[in-house]
Amino acid sequence: MRSFTYARAGSAADAVGRAGATGMAFVAGGTNLLDLMKADVLRPEGLVDISRLPLDRIEETADGGLRLGALARNADTAYDDRVQTRYPMLSMAILAGASAQLRNMATNGGNLLQRTRCYYFYDTATPCNKREPGSGCGAIGGVNRIHAILGASDRCIAVHPSDLCVALAALDAVVQVTGPEGERSIPFAEFHRLPGDRPEIDTTLQPGDLVTSIDLPAKGFAEHSTYLKIRDRASYAFALVSVAAGLEMDGGTVREARLALGGVAHKPWRDPEAEAALVGKPATPDSFRAAARVLLRDAKGHEHNSFKIDLAERAIVRALTDAAERKGAPRP
Amino acid sequence: MIAIPSIPGFLKEPNGPIGKPVNRVDGRKKVTGDAHYAAEFTLPDLAHGFIVSSAIARGRITRIDTAAALALPGVIHVFTHENRPSLAWFDRKWKDDDAPKGAPFRPLYDAEIHHALQPVALVIAESFELARYAARLVHIEYEAAPHQTDLRANRANSFTPGKDKGGFQPPPKPRGNPEQAFLDSPVQVDSEFTQAAEYHNPMEMHATTVLHHDDGTLTVHDKTQGAQNCHTYVCNVFGLAKSAVRVMSPFVGGAFGSGLRPQHQLFMAMLAATQLKRSVRVELSRPQMFSFGHRPETIQRVALGADRDGTLRALIHEAVQESSQHENYVEVVVNWSGQQYACDNVRLDYTLTRLDVHTPLDQRAPGAATGVPALEIAMDELAVKLGMDPLELRLKNYAETDPNTGNPFSSKELRACFRHGAERFGWARRNPAPRSMREGRELIGWGMAAGVWDAMQGQAAAKAVLGVDGKLVVSSATADIGTGTYTVMTQIAADGLGLPVEEVTFCLGDSSLPTAPIEGGSWTVSTVGSAVKAVCDRVRSQLVTLAGKLDDSPLKGVAEEDILFADGHLIVRDDRSRRLSITDVMRGSGTLSIEEEARALPYLLARARHTFATHSAVFVEVRVDEDLGTIRVARVVSAIAAGRIINPKTARSQIQGAVVWGIGMGLEEEAFTDHRLGRVMNHDYAEYHVPVNADVPEIDVLFVEEHDDMVNALGAKGVGEIGIVGVPAAIANAIHHATGVRVRDFPITLDKVLAGLR
Numbered sequence A: 001m002r003s004f005t006y007a008r009a010g011s012a013a014d015a016v017g018r019a020g021a022t023g024m025a026f027v028a029g030g031t032n033l034l035d036l037m038k039a040d041v042l043r044p045e046g047l048v049d050i051s052r053l054p055l056d057r058i059e060e061t062a063d064g065g066l067r068l069g070a071l072a073r074n075a076d077t078a079y080d081d082r083v084q085t086r087y088p089m090l091s092m093a094i095l096a097g098a099s100a101q102l103r104n105m106a107t108n109g110g111n112l113l114q115r116t117r118c119y120y121f122y123d124t125a126t127p128c129n130k131r132e133p134g135s136g137c138g139a140i141g142g143v144n145r146i147h148a149i150l151g152a153s154d155r156c157i158a159v160h161p162s163d164l165c166v167a168l169a170a171l172d173a174v175v176q177v178t179g180p181e182g183e184r185s186i187p188f189a190e191f192h193r194l195p196g197d198r199p200e201i202d203t204t205l206q207p208g209d210l211v212t213s214i215d216l217p218a219k220g221f222a223e224h225s226t227y228l229k230i231r232d233r234a235s236y237a238f239a240l241v242s243v244a245a246g247l248e249m250d251g252g253t254v255r256e257a258r259l260a261l262g263g264v265a266h267k268p269w270r271d272p273e274a275e276a277a278l279v280g281k282p283a284t285p286d287s288f289r290a291a292a293r294v295l296l297r298d299a300k301g302h303e304h305n306s307f308k309i310d311l312a313e314r315a316i317v318r319a320l321t322d323a324a325e326r327k328g329a330p331r332p
Numbered sequence B: 001m002i003a004i005p006s007i008p009g010f011l012k013e014p015n016g017p018i019g020k021p022v023n024r025v026d027g028r029k030k031v032t033g034d035a036h037y038a039a040e041f042t043l044p045d046l047a048h049g050f051i052v053s054s055a056i057a058r059g060r061i062t063r064i065d066t067a068a069a070l071a072l073p074g075v076i077h078v079f080t081h082e083n084r085p086s087l088a089w090f091d092r093k094w095k096d097d098d099a100p101k102g103a104p105f106r107p108l109y110d111a112e113i114h115h116a117l118q119p120v121a122l123v124i125a126e127s128f129e130l131a132r133y134a135a136r137l138v139h140i141e142y143e144a145a146p147h148q149t150d151l152r153a154n155r156a157n158s159f160t161p162g163k164d165k166g167g168f169q170p171p172p173k174p175r176g177n178p179e180q181a182f183l184d185s186p187v188q189v190d191s192e193f194t195q196a197a198e199y200h201n202p203m204e205m206h207a208t209t210v211l212h213h214d215d216g217t218l219t220v221h222d223k224t225q226g227a228q229n230c231h232t233y234v235c236n237v238f239g240l241a242k243s244a245v246r247v248m249s250p251f252v253g254g255a256f257g258s259g260l261r262p263q264h265q266l267f268m269a270m271l272a273a274t275q276l277k278r279s280v281r282v283e284l285s286r287p288q289m290f291s292f293g294h295r296p297e298t299i300q301r302v303a304l305g306a307d308r309d310g311t312l313r314a315l316i317h318e319a320v321q322e323s324s325q326h327e328n329y330v331e332v333v334v335n336w337s338g339q340q341y342a343c344d345n346v347r348l349d350y351t352l353t354r355l356d357v358h359t360p361l362d363q364r365a366p367g368a369a370t371g372v373p374a375l376e377i378a379m380d381e382l383a384v385k386l387g388m389d390p391l392e393l394r395l396k397n398y399a400e401t402d403p404n405t406g407n408p409f410s411s412k413e414l415r416a417c418f419r420h421g422a423e424r425f426g427w428a429r430r431n432p433a434p435r436s437m438r439e440g441r442e443l444i445g446w447g448m449a450a451g452v453w454d455a456m457q458g459q460a461a462a463k464a465v466l467g468v469d470g471k472l473v474v475s476s477a478t479a480d481i482g483t484g485t486y487t488v489m490t491q492i493a494a495d496g497l498g499l500p501v502e503e504v505t506f507c508l509g510d511s512s513l514p515t516a517p518i519e520g521g522s523w524t525v526s527t528v529g530s531a532v533k534a535v536c537d538r539v540r541s542q543l544v545t546l547a548g549k550l551d552d553s554p555l556k557g558v559a560e561e562d563i564l565f566a567d568g569h570l571i572v573r574d575d576r577s578r579r580l581s582i583t584d585v586m587r588g589s590g591t592l593s594i595e596e597e598a599r600a601l602p603y604l605l606a607r608a609r610h611t612f613a614t615h616s617a618v619f620v621e622v623r624v625d626e627d628l629g630t631i632r633v634a635r636v637v638s639a640i641a642a643g644r645i646i647n648p649k650t651a652r653s654q655i656q657g658a659v660v661w662g663i664g665m666g667l668e669e670e671a672f673t674d675h676r677l678g679r680v681m682n683h684d685y686a687e688y689h690v691p692v693n694a695d696v697p698e699i700d701v702l703f704v705e706e707h708d709d710m711v712n713a714l715g716a717k718g719v720g721e722i723g724i725v726g727v728p729a730a731i732a733n734a735i736h737h738a739t740g741v742r743v744r745d746f747p748i749t750l751d752k753v754l755a756g757l758r
Helices: A012-019 A033-038 A074-078 A081-086 A088-095 A100-105 A108-112 A164-170 A272-276 A285-295 A307-324 B027-032 B128-137 B151-157 B178-184 B227-238 B264-276 B335-340 B368-386 B390-396 B414-425 B485-497 B524-549 B582-588 B604-609 B648-667 B727-739 B750-757
Strands: A005-008 A024-027 A046-049 A058-060 A066-069 A174-179 A182-187 A210-216 A225-230 A241-250 A253-262 B047-053 B059-065 B075-080 B119-125 B139-144 B187-195 B207-212 B218-222 B245-248 B280-283 B298-306 B312-323 B346-354 B437-439 B442-454 B460-467 B472-475 B504-507 B563-566 B569-572 B575-581 B593-600 B613-625 B631-641 B698-703
Touching: A012 A024, A012 A046, A012 A174, A012 A210, A024 A033, A058 A081, A066 A081, A074 A081, A074 A088, A074 A100, A074 A108, A081 A088, A088 A164, A088 A225, A088 A241, A108 A164, A108 A210, A164 A241, A164 A253, A225 A307, A241 A307, A253 A272, A253 A285, A253 A307, A272 A285, A285 A307, A307 B750, B047 B128, B047 B264, B059 B119, B075 B128, B075 B264, B119 B128, B119 B264, B151 B298, B151 B312, B151 B346, B178 B298, B178 B312, B178 B346, B187 B368, B207 B264, B218 B227, B218 B264, B227 B245, B227 B264, B264 B280, B298 B368, B312 B335, B312 B368, B335 B346, B335 B368, B335 B442, B368 B390, B368 B442, B368 B648, B368 B727, B390 B414, B390 B442, B414 B442, B414 B613, B414 B631, B414 B698, B442 B727, B460 B524, B472 B485, B472 B524, B485 B504, B485 B524, B524 B563, B524 B569, B524 B582, B524 B593, B569 B582, B575 B582, B613 B727, B631 B648, B631 B727, B648 B698, B648 B727, B727 B750
Parallel strands: A005 A046, A024 A046, B047 B280, B218 B245, B312 B346, B472 B504, B631 B698
Antiparallel strands: A058 A066, A066 A210, A174 A182, A174 A210, A225 A241, A241 A253, B047 B119, B059 B139, B075 B119, B187 B298, B207 B218, B207 B280, B298 B312, B437 B442, B442 B613, B460 B472, B460 B593, B563 B569, B569 B575, B613 B631
């Protein structure tokens, strides 16, 4: 692989200071970055190792929520008692992703920043606007079974591969960041971005920004929630479509709904109109289907992935049904 | 009259190791890391190679600039077509034992690009990481030419190949009047099937380490299924004396056919080692494992006509497959359809279409794994139309003799497979109506299919050395790709001389050993096992002779056939108190060691007059989510008839592994080609899906009794391929039974089921 500099950050401020220079990247678990460097897809000039910073705790917050350290491992997060009890959809989402070995290494912050699994992004002999801006999109008109049906652009139809992020989106998590300009909070919906005409940029982070934690609000929809992942094999595959669903029920009526989709867009997909369409409705397949159709109203398929539109509707109905019936077992 | 060959010494000692579930003799080495693979050998001063792969599918290289790569400290050399040495001229020098008709691919031969990922340069550096980095700095300019990689778009340009590859016969001539018989049949099925291209994807990637010794000789550690095949190839291509090169492959981390031909990493490592006079290692990356050899994409038509009682009247099976521009890879696909069922009106057609791809390559049950599932789904469709149990339909049309040739089978216990498999599975409780079983949201389906594979045998030699300490070393240049060759050969040898398996060592994977053919096609037990048995029979005769000459020998005057070999002793059959230990015989006669070599041939006369085949019946339960279309295989019973099973433990592993792959074929495996780029895009383990543990249910394997005294002296047929053959069809049939949706395109992904459920 290409030569690169390596420095171990002594503190968060030190990390931010070192990473401000061009071509620098943070490394923690390394489960995605190092693969991409070996494949010559990413070519950082230097790595700032943040893995030893004290950002690996999971703690209560003042408002009754939970703060997930950016460096807490995915596995430790998924198996944390508080996460399992209060945010079961999050635990389910993490455990639906990757493999046990990867979850043991991968950090929560790194999970947010993993890159797409688009074939063309990985193959440096092919065009990809995300890897090499201006080179074109290989997936449009190419092989696109795993690609986006929502929010794509004519420059990029890649999807974000995370499971964890889909649950975080549904839960209205907040990403805490420290950067050259100080600390700030980014609502989850604003953390990832759509490809538009700059598909090479996945998030709203600025150079030098370090994710320090992900804060979960108190409301975890523990009573009525689930994470449903549909994929081409039973494990170790990215989602064709995934659904994080949380409901607050009033008898048989929906009082509040959260619905986020994975595998369908450049970011975890939420649609306030679809959620609003559920409020006050009876928890029936018909209501769920109507909401799904709102969410999918602008969905557009490509040669190999049009099935995802129908599949997403079915998945939404199933996930909401399970959530309403509290099928999402809190403990895996 | 059928010639019954005389079979000397057929299982003299029924309590010997043959047929016992002996643990893998190499198991300890494997689990302790003591088994070394091709990329794990080293010498000081080892150089590392990394291959540059073509970015285009067809055209030519107009410029290669290696300056940036060579400028890196530690980069030793970059080989390209512009600076390669002159090598063998004639195609025949580049041929190997598995080469089909045509001109073999020559790496770095000229500027022409024939297929995507074609190796176009080799960077040699002091470390692997440096070589890989430098490979990216090799600047190549191409002049692209139009390419064709889409079989469907090009199928009209197909041609009928001849006998273009060993092991495969062209289809037999049509019999009867299949077209008219089909039209006249009251019940008809006429369906088209597609099989996606699949890559072998063994865990161990192809690698070669060439160790360059001070005297100029080379030891080549290669990932191969034929050390001698590669030895001949490198000697021919590089003009080396046979004695100057030794090819070793004692351990192979899976191959499935991908190691049957010398692959380009072998050429590359040899090129660098001979030119630089250094030890060199070249290992392919996972994406580069998609740069050679695959199960070809196939489009098939099966038309069946039957009477209302299920009697088959017409059977038409047509298949078109892809091959490369430069070789005619054939696996014929359709022939088993003419063999499996009794039918008087049959037409089997097989054609090839040339595409701008690398030459396909035998992959577990080549041809049968593609063609038999099409036939077996069509049979299921016919059963549904007839309102007949699919198993009954197969029994109704059971072929007692081979309809393709009119010859009898040497043995065929397929009926027993049907009976025992059905019983174990509980088939009799099946409600034939689709969508008749469910549990919660899951629709449950039961499907079955039959399978068939050839029981081939080649020629092989083996050497045996029996020491005065009673330890036996037997060797032959075959391979063990995880199949259990070490173990079963050890058992056969131990059985032959009545020794405990611990006293026997079997050596393989070394070109300097007695001749053995490439290891594939399920023929190794038959081919090499027969040689091992033959050589042990010779040692046995020597021991009997020596024993008879000893003073006061209790065996004096006893004929060889009246002597048993057991527990390390020679024992008089009718008076077991009369015995001598092997070590006493050798010490007493002053013999330090007995060395013998023997060659075994197939029973040619019997083979000319019989059909030799293994058979299977596969029963599968699937669960399909009614709303989401997700499919899981819940239960598999595979009943196998393969003659004598030398080791039920390793044989069961073979069948289980093949069933796992059958699940992959049925539901998951597919190389996605971007036809604009002419390139497979899902070239890694993340996106090219093979089954994971969570996809694999309990697999129940049964071996039915099958006595065969014509197949070889062991009565064993080999089990490497038969396990996969029926599985994809049984899954497809089970999915139909569960959902009423008939999918004829493999793999059956959830979207194909959803399209039918809508």
